[in-house]
Each structure stands twice: as C-alpha cells, then as structure tokens.
Amino acid sequence: MTANETLITYYGDDLTGSTDALEALSSRGVSTVLFTAIPDDAQLARFADCRAFGLAGTSRSESPAWMQENLTPALTWLRERRAGVCHYKTCSTFDSAPGTGSIGCALEIGRDLFDQACVPIVVGVPQMKRYTAFGHLFAAYRGDVYRIDRHPVMSRHPVTPMREADLRRHLAEQTTLDIGLVDLASLTGDDIDRRIDNWQRQYQALLYDVIDEATQTSVGHQLWRTRQAGGSYVVGSSGVEYALLTEWRRQGLIGPAPTFSNPGAVERIAVVSGSCSETTASQIRWAQGNGFQTIAIDAARLADPTSGETARSEALQHGLTALRAGKSVILHTALGPEAADPALNTEQARHGIGRRLGEILRELVIAERLTRVVVAGGDTSSHALQQLGIHALTTRLPLPETPGSPLCTAYSVDMRFDGLEIAFKGGQIGSDSYFATIRDGGIQR
Template identity: 30%
Template sequence: MSNYALGAVADDLSGACDLAAGLTEAGLATVVLLGLPDEAPRADAAVVAQKTRTAPVAVAVSDSADAVRWLLDAGSDWIYQKYCSTFDSTADGNIGRVADAMAAVIEEHSPSGCFLSSVGTPATPAVGRTQYQGYLFVGDRLLSESSMRDHPLTPMRDSDLVRVLGDQTDVPVGLVPWPSVRMGTEDLVTAIDVAAGHGARHVLVDAITDDDLDRIAAALVDGERRRTCLISGAAGLGTALGRLLAARLDERSAEPALPAVVGDRRLIVAGSASERTREQEAAFSGLVLRLDPRDLVAGGDAVGVLLGTLGEALEASADPVLVTATTDPADVRAAQTELGAERAAALLETALGTVAARAVDTLGVTRILVAGGETSGAVARALGLRSLHVASVVGPGLAWMVSDDTRHPIGVLFKPGNFGNADLYTRAWESEP
C-alpha cells in the first residue's frame, strides 16, 4: 500500500478535481479516485470523489466513513473533508453529519484521541469565497443574497455558517474570528484552543486571503499535538495544506506518464443550473443541443434523436458541441413542479451520462468538458471512470484530467457549476491534453 501526505474525501467529482488541481499546483502529485481500489495508486495525495452532497444522510455518512478507513489503511498522514466553497447543504444537511462520522473513524485509529473533531473553513479567496465573523460571502454579497439562494437542489438561505453547521450536528460548533487569524499563527493556535476549551468540537475559522489560509494550515499541522482529527473545508484550505505538506516531503512521487489523448472531437455537457454556467452558455457561439426532462418522459427517443444530430455535427466540424440541460430558473421550477425535483434531476443526469458515454464509445469524442457537480458524477459513472490524473490547470479550481479507463484515453474537465470565466467553453480547449 501507499503512503499519502494527504488523503481527502470530496462530496462530488467536480469538487474532487477542484482540490486535485490545487494540490498539484502546490507540488503534490495527486490522484482522484472514483471508488476505492484494492491497491492504492502511488501519489503524494489521494482525493476520493463521492456523490454525497445531496445523498440521503445515512448513505453520505456510510460512504464517507468507508473512504476514511481506506485512506487510513493506505497510510494517509492527514485526512481532509472537502466540501463546496458555498457550503452547499440540503435541508437535512450532510456536512456536519459527515464530519462527525469521519472524525469518529479517525479517533478510533488514533491512540491518543483527538482534541477537536474538525477545524476548517470554506473560504477560497481565489474564487471570491471569504468568511468573516462566521458569515460566508460570495464576492461582495452574503451567501444568502447570491445566486445560491435559489439553487434547485441546495438552496442556501442562511449565511451564518456557525448556525448552519450547528443545525447539522449534535455537538457544539465554535468560531475563530478574523482578528485572531491576522495576528499570526501563535494567536490562532490559542484561539482554536480557547474555542475547544469552551466546549466546541467543530471549529470554523474566518479567512479573507490566501495568507489567512496558510496561517490556518500551519496552526493545525505545526506542533507536537494534533488539534483536530479532521481538517475540513473547500479547495482553498486544502491547497494551503498542500503547500505546507509539499515543502516537508523528503521524497515526492513521480508524476505519472499520462497516456496520449488522440483525436479532435470535443463535447461540452452541462447540467448545472448556476448563474455562471448560464453565462458560459450565453457566451458560447457553437451548436447547442438542449435536453428538457419533460421530453424524456413524453414518449419517443429524445436522447437518440439528440445523438443523431450530435453525430452529424461532429462529422461536419471539429468545433465543440454543447449538450445542455441548463435553462433559466423559471423553467427549472416549472419542470420540478411537473415532475418533482428529484425525478427531474435524476432523468437529466441519466440522459446526460448516456450522451457522454455514447459520444466516447461510438462518436469518437476524446475530450469532454462537464459543468455541474451532480452531472460530473453521472458522466463519470456512465463512462466507467475509476481514476484521474491532472494534465493541466485551466484556472482556479479547474483542471484537465486524463483517464485511460475508457476504450481510448480521454481528457475530461469536470467544472463546479459556479466556476470559470464566461468564455470557458471557448478558451478551455487551449490547454487541453
């Protein structure tokens, strides 16, 4: 088995790739795992990609605990819980309950136990996510005033993360405010210890800059005593942790030789309902083929018809084609009202996964850009992907990955819904593998 400086469990595939991109840039050779293999691949860090953000709580808890056990058996020095930088949660809320379960597994493996269950922050300044006085900001707006307020699966109506996380766990949640962070690592260590002394088991830490994240990472990793079982957060803190751990490695794993991706047929698959994904679609000048969940239950073969049109387009031109379920919020609500939110989402995930798999298997597509966390997982399952390696970083949280699990090697870019510039659908191909 291998030995990882960092083992992470991500709540969806696009988030796993987001973290892998940051860890790779930080200097850690990183593998993304879709499932738990018998043998641990050689790397400095491993990120297990799951589908737990919107899963039933019992499933999310069980799957996450299994992943932690596997990472510990593989020799992971530190365990990281990776969630979205907008703290995406369902009404039942999975972040807190998953953190409880992951910390419990780590504590079982720790001879001296843990001082705290988790410490972390969703702050990722590189993409405009900051936390101040426990409130999460998206750009210059509170989370509850951003487009996440009306997300169809995980609407975020409360910006107070101490309150949000507190509703998801039975143990106390504490806060380390920004003044303690900016004073330096020693003051931050003291503030974390004080929060624990007041009974907190999960501690959220304010962060506004990348320097803040580096201080948090140092406060948690430096010293003889481990202050927390679990470090938790978005890609920002995970990347800061990667920078610290990479600087301490005596010997780093060699980057794997990536298989060549041959061919010029490109596909974009979009299932995200985010505002940024809609902007990216509006800026795309190529062919757009649209799927509506109501068409998928109306009889006929909507997917087959779309694939016929897609095949003709790919034969005629090397330009990328966009297959999308993205639409305006009013139309999303209308489909959810008619079909039910869960059924509408499941229909689209299955259809988009089928389109991607058929495009690779029979239409010669070798590079796919996928928008949306749930859609990314559906596409990966349909393609049968098991592991991914970073080929090139496109931008904050975005990386082309390569897999040879399919009939021929393919390049994939799994994009969190709100990530990327408006022209991503056009510019991403400039750094394709």
C-alpha cells in the same frame, strides 16, 4: 514525516469539487490521483508514488441515510492511507441542507470514525474568491463580492439555496455539535496557538476565518500543527489544500510546482450540462455565439422513466449530426436557475438526468472517437462519470485563470476511454469562454 509519505487524502462530495482539490494539489507539487471508487490493488499500485489520494463521491446530492451507509467505508479506506490529514471536501459555496448533502452529517460521521474531539472547518479560499469573515461566507460573482445569502446564484440554488451566511447557524440546522470560531482578529494574536488549543478542548468543531493569503497561511499552520497521530479529519473547501500547501512548502515537505505541457487544441469537443447555474448559462450562450452548436434537452422528459430513453436517443442523434458537421456541441438541460423545474428536485430525477447525460456522452465519444470532452454541473458530473467506465483521474492541464475545473486525464480498462481528456465544470466556475478554452488547450479568449 518523510518526503515520500502520504500528505493528504480527501473525499469529494461531488466530482467537480473533487477535481478542484486535485488541481490545487497537483499544480503545486503534490502528486495526486483521484479515484472514482475505492480502487482495487492493481489500480492503486499504478499510482503508488502519489502523495495524495482522493475519492470522488456524490454525497452533495444524497440523503443522510445514504451518507451513513456509503460515507463510512469511503472514509475508512482513506483513513487507512495514514495521511496527515483526511479531508471531507465540500463546495466552496458550502451549499447543503439537512436532507440533501448534509455537511453536518458528514462532520459527525468523520468525527466519530477518527475518534476526534474537535474537527476543523475551513471554507474560505481566496484563490476562488470565496471568503469567510467572522464566520460569514462571501463569494464573488461577475466581479462583485456578495454575502452568500444575497449571492445572485447561490441564494437561488434549485436544490440547496443558501439562505444563511453565518456558517455556524447554517450548520446548526444539520448537526447538534457545538461549533466554535477562530475569527480574523484571533488569527493575528501572539497567543493564537494557546487559544486554539483551548478552543479545541471546548468545542466539537472549529470554524476558521480565511480572507487573504496571510490568514490562509496562518490557518494552514494550525491545521498541520494540531493534527493528531494517525491523521486528522478536516471539513471544508479546497481552502484546506491551499492552506496546507503553504505550510508544507515552509517545512520543506514538497518541492517546486511542476510544469504541464500544453495539450494543444482539438477540432471538436462534446459538452453535456445538467447545470442550472447562471454562470454556466452565460458560458453556453457565449459558446453558441462563437461557433458551438447548442442543443436543448427537455429535462423532465429525460428524467422520466417512460420518456427518458426516447429523449436520450433524440439528443444523441442531434449531437452526432452537429459533430459530423465539424462543430463542437453542447447538450444542456437548463439555461440558468429560471429554467430549472422544481418538480425535478428529487433524488431519482437528478440521478436519472446525470446518468442519461453520461450515456449520451459515452455514445458520442465512441461514435466520433472524441479525445476531449466536458461535463458541466456538480451533481451531473458525479453520475455521468459512472457511465464512462473511468476509475481514476490525474491533472492534464491546470487552468490558473479559472481554478477549480482543470483538464484531466482519464484512466479506464476500456481503451476507448483510457487517456480521454475530460474536464468537470462546477456551476459557478469559469469565464464565459470556458468551453472554448478547453477545446483550444487552455488558450484564453
């Protein structure tokens, strides 16, 4: 592989996960663009020098039937880039269910499309305090590490609660593929190459443990060593990117990490949030106590086809009033999992909430000529973005202290949104002061 060939392509199962991979790659020396849909020739040509291409999807909140219809053309386009690896990017908490965001379904679709005997699975990403040990997933929350089925947030996710930490058992509810495990003990063995080659002939998918820098480095070597001609399909979190980056640097395929200029502070930002995470709730409460105007929106009214337009208009007016008073504003539909309405856990309701939050944000940007905004919530972000006419994103400013939700630059044929600085925040991502950090141009409080 030469120094200008495409290294990796990826499909993100939601928007916040897609920008997570974007940040990991671009901040470490791999020029990357994230498209919001399959680009046309002109859009692609603008980023011809990039070595990584992403597609931001919505499969995390979709049904297997939707995935069968929509994931195949997306992965086909990515395969045509002929990168060394094509990555189906999942959330690092791996939350999914047989009927919603089925990772097992995505595993099967990609395996067939790439005609690949064995698909690697990498979920652990120490940079985000996510760890896999002997096939079990662990994740941090407020300084403590929990097994994912005992995690204070993810065990109670309103749509896809994680009730099983053993990822092979978790996936067994979503696929009949036989999944092997490369555990921590195996990764340190002298004969690891031979053992992995044997396991790849034995299993249809292979889960790799990752718990620290050493195991991540070993996994990156194996992913690159075992890739097939024309590119291999890999499933997992941004742990895939972090593992491969070390191997690419070792082989001299990428140069040093770039520097990013500070974008500076702005006077006002607007945030829309459909997140039900306690992490996001803490961030909203912190912002409220530190000068932000917070506006609660009745999620049931917003989702309802009859009352949704009225709820949207009312929230928009409240948002405009706050911005015109010189305040940054957060419009939110929930404060933590307790506020989530189980009746809204339908595809129609989730999509409707995300779409209308996107419409509110669109009107706020236009009316107040905002230059920086935030969307919080993985499902929300994917559907809200569609209302902004944005076709591509690049990294404007990585946030090393809270990786996973960088400030991005938007590209659009609509000049009101071309160049907009926008961050998409996953539910579990960020410190309490995240929204102020974005407003202030990356300055931690």
